[in-house]
Amino acid sequence: MATDYDAPRKTEDDSESIEALKERVPDKLSGSVDVEDSDNPSGFELPGADLSDLELDVVVLPPQEDEFTCVNCFLVKHRSQVDHDEAGGAICKECAA
Ligand SMILES: [Zn+2]
Numbered sequence: 562m563a564t565d566y567d568a569p570r571k572t573e574d575d576s577e578s579i580e581a582l583k584e585r586v587p588d589k590l591s592g593s594v595d596v597e598d599s600d601n602p603s604g605f606e607l608p609g610a611d612l613s614d615l616e617l618d619v620v621v622l623p624p625q626e627d628e629f630t631c632v633n634c635f636l637v638k639h640r641s642q643v644d645h646d647e648a649g650g651a652i653c654k655e656c657a658a
Pocket residue numbers: 631632633634635636652653654655656
């Protein structure tokens with residue numbers, strides 16, 4: 562008897578709670594995703610800034626007297642690797658080949 566009474570009541574409760582959940586879940590999900598999204602970018606920006614600093618250090622290396630920077634491949638090479646000079650700068654033998 563108690564079981565018979567309990568079963569239909571449970572189904573009604575379920576359909577009610579499902580409707581309530583349907584309205585609640587999207588709100589909850591978008592809310593938590595928003596919080597995580599705003600947290601992640603700031604966490605990624607810090608290591609990114611460090612990396613760009615390192616890259617700048619490498620690029621800023623000044624060419625030595627017996628070196629040149631190829632205007633085509635932007636590699637610093639020895640003067641003996643110059644194929645010819647152009648208006649913008651020197652072209653290495655590899656690029657001229
Ligand atoms: Zn080159």
